[in-house]
Amino acid sequence: MESLLGTYIGSQANNSNRLMPFSAPTYVQVQRAFGNLVRTMYRLEVVGADRLPFTGPVVIAPNHDSVLDGIVLGTALSRELRFLAKAELWRSRLLAWMLDGLGAIRIERGRSDHRALAQVRQALDAEQAVVIFPQGAVRGTESGTGVPRAWRS
Secondary structure: OHHHHHHHHHHHHHOOOOOOOOOOOOHHHHHHHHHHHHHHHOOOOOOOHHOOOOOOOOEEEEOOOOHHHHHHHHHOOOOOOOEEEEHHHHHHHHHHHHHHOOOOOOOOEEEEHHHHHHHHHHHHOOOOOOOOOOOOOOOEEEOOOOOOOHHHH
């Protein structure tokens, strides 16, 4: 079964056409670009990051309180993260290009997505850090803005 899933994923990756004429940004480039901005704007203070292993497979399961959670989490942690993201985000060509460049894993919600599960397993076998928001959507925001109540003045 694993070889069948591996073959399926490989063939899907080979069939994907390039969305943009230049390469997508890498995780490190995005982390550098947004890191200082996020740390300055939100006075980001990280507590407990020392408990996260520096190497080896790990699943990180934070709350999903804002549309900015991925950016803030990527800034707060020094490890490169692979995020599970809802498939609907790939409808936008620009966002799809960025998500693919950042190594996000597309997941179809509301059904058993064996392809996404196989990709998560591959990432963990490669000793990567995978982020999944168990809530599955942004929660705890005011009026659907995606900004947590605690962030509003």
